[in-house]
Amino acid sequence: MNDMTQSGDRLVVVSNRLPVVVKQVDGQWTFIPGSGGLVSALAPVLRNRGGIWIGWPGTSDADPATLSGLLREATRHSGYSLKPVALDQRDKEDFYYGFANEVIWPLFHDLQSHCNFAPRYWDAYNRVNRRFADVIMQNTRPGDFIWIHDYHLMSVGQELRAQGIAARMGFFLHIPFPPLDIYMKLPWRFPLLRALLEYDLLGFQTLRDRRNFLQCVRLIAPDLSVSGKGQVITIRVGNRELRVGTFPIGIDYQEFARGSKAEAVVRKARELHEDLPGRQVLLGVDRLDYTKGICHRFEAFRNALQRFPELHHRTTLIQVVVPSREDIPKYNALKMEMERLVGEINGQFTQSGWVPIHYIFRSLSRTELLAYYRACEIALITPLKDGMNLVAKEFCAATPENNSVLILSEFAGAAAQLQKGALLVNPYNVEEVAETIQRAIIMGPGERRARMHKLKRFVREYDIFWWVDSFLRAAIAKDLSNFPVPEE
Numbered sequence: 187m188n189d190m191t192q193s194g195d196r197l198v199v200v201s202n203r204l205p206v207v208v209k210q211v212d213g214q215w216t217f218i219p220g221s222g223g224l225v226s227a228l229a230p231v232l233r234n235r236g237g238i239w240i241g242w243p244g245t246s247d248a249d250p251a252t253l254s255g256l257l258r259e260a261t262r263h264s265g266y267s268l269k270p271v272a273l274d275q276r277d278k279e280d281f282y283y284g285f286a287n288e289v290i291w292p293l294f295h296d297l298q299s300h301c302n303f304a305p306r307y308w309d310a311y312n313r314v315n316r317r318f319a320d321v322i323m324q325n326t327r328p329g330d331f332i333w334i335h336d337y338h339l340m341s342v343g344q345e346l347r348a349q350g351i352a353a354r355m356g357f358f359l360h361i362p363f364p365p366l367d368i369y370m371k372l373p374w375r376f377p378l379l380r381a382l383l384e385y386d387l388l389g390f391q392t393l394r395d396r397r398n399f400l401q402c403v404r405l406i407a408p409d410l411s412v413s414g415k416g417q418v419i420t421i422r423v424g425n426r427e428l429r430v431g432t433f434p435i436g437i438d439y440q441e442f443a444r445g446s447k448a449e450a451v452v453r454k455a456r457e458l459h460e461d462l463p464g465r466q467v468l469l470g471v472d473r474l475d476y477t478k479g480i481c482h483r484f485e486a487f488r489n490a491l492q493r494f495p496e497l498h499h500r501t502t503l504i505q506v507v508v509p510s511r512e513d514i515p516k517y518n519a520l521k522m523e524m525e526r527l528v529g530e531i532n533g534q535f536t537q538s539g540w541v542p543i544h545y546i547f548r549s550l551s552r553t554e555l556l557a558y559y560r561a562c563e564i565a566l567i568t569p570l571k572d573g574m575n576l577v578a579k580e581f582c583a584a585t586p587e588n589n590s591v592l593i594l595s596e597f598a599g600a601a602a603q604l605q606k607g608a609l610l611v612n613p614y615n616v617e618e619v620a621e622t623i624q625r626a627i628i629m630g631p632g633e634r635r636a637r638m639h640k641l642k643r644f645v646r647e648y649d650i651f652w653w654v655d656s657f658l659r660a661a662i663a664k665d666l667s668n669f670p671v672p673e674e
């Protein structure tokens with residue numbers, strides 16, 4: 187347990203979404219508790235210190251009395267307090283879909299041609315970030331530590347400073363921070379950097395992201411001074427001093443390892459294998475998003491089938507896509523393009539008894555997801571850019587036989603930690619990815635085992651609990667010398 191859980195400081199977590207979803211089921215308002223690594227890692231700290239989680243409850247339609255009744259019940263259920271921030275339809279359009287997902291998301295993934303820099307988006311971003319700050323001010327006291335998450339809320343710290351907050355504030359960016367030349371395209375580049383400098387602790391996924399950030403800061407602050415050189419460094423900009431660290435996010439390793447051995451998972455994995463006799467199965471699992479490189483992956487698979495006919499009948503690609511952000515036209519266009527490609531490739535290669543690509547477009551239950559991880563020998567995880575990519579880590583944790591291979595994009599944050607065990611590829615290079623697929627298929631059991639051991643060591647050691655603990659320790663530690671650079 188970190189020092190903060192013992193010191194009496196309350197933790198206030200702030201994210202765009204609360205860890206519950208309030209929604210109508212059969213005409214009745216209800217709440218569905220969130221799951222996932224972040225929630226389970228933060229919950230014990232929040233419970234121990236009577237902490238608070240602040241965010242949007244997932245609906246703008248429930249009347250205030252119904253909403254507060256449900257959140258009181260959800261608070262009793264979770265053991266820590268849940269406070270809502272209201273967003274209306276215009277906020278959703280201009281703040282969430284607009285600034286967050288049409289400006290920051292593509293730009294920070296190096297895809298500036300996907301950006302829509304509409305000026306009204308920036309106004310909406312500041313308006314909504316101010317509203318989050320108002321709710322934080324109403325619910326916190328000076329000894330608290332406020333931990334703000336992700337790209338939707340980068341300016342909240344600045345709003346809090348302007349309102350005279352006394353509590354300390356940390357921010358973690360779950361997505362990459364882009365290189366200088368790309369960041370400079372942002373019309374609001376300087377105010378956004380200045381807003382980030384208002385935090386007491388800034389966390390990035392990888393050293394590369396931190397380096398990119400510091401290069402951008404140097405542009406507005408040539409007097410920037412840096413001290414320390416470990417996982418957490420201190421920077422001084424004008425009269426502000428803050429800590430900047432790298433905290434590669436992890437998963438709940440034991441939960442995935444245990445879960446993959448559950449009877450229902452083993453049974454389902456066996457069924458999946460029996461349906462595909464004699465095949466090596468490749469797996470892709472992604473949210474619907476153009477950053478995940480799904481179309482490039484299909485092209486690489488097509489290239490492999492063209493160049494290595496011995497793979498016909500011997501291999502199948504299962505691609506699971508979880509619906510996401512479908513209200514944004516780009517996402518809908520991507521869905522259509524993926525479906526067109528699957529149809530085209532299957533039309534080109536399918537033979538009696540063998541369909542090359544199995545395409546699944548829906549959210550999977552945990553049992554199904556684990557069964558796919560367990561049943562497939564090769565994970566094909568090729569995002570064009572990704573903050574970390576938890577699917578890569580989950581796949582490693584959920585393969586008890588150690589006979590699987592991870593093919594991973596060098597542009598996923600996870601590549602820094604997993605480079606020794608994974609086969610790294612450039613997702614834009616379809617020929618290289620095709621050759622790597624072929625290499626993975628013929629890889630012998632000895633090499634597979636050795637590589638998987640290396641992968642598992644990282645995933646197990648740097649898990650989600652390590653991540654929470656090291657971020658919170660970095661916020662309060664007097665001495666930063668015992669924060670060595672995380673192993674890569």
Ligand code: ADQ
Pocket residue numbers: 360361435471472473506507508548549550551555572573574575576577578580
């Ligand atoms: P995401 O872009 O959502 O996260 P990722 O890290 O891969 O990407 O996490 C996806 C999560 O969704 C995984 O935990 C996975 O289990 C789950 N999931 C995927 N497919 C599913 C399916 N079909 N059914 C059910 N669940 C499914 C952002 C950043 C990442 C960063 C994380 C965490 O974009 O780079 O790793 O935050 O910081």
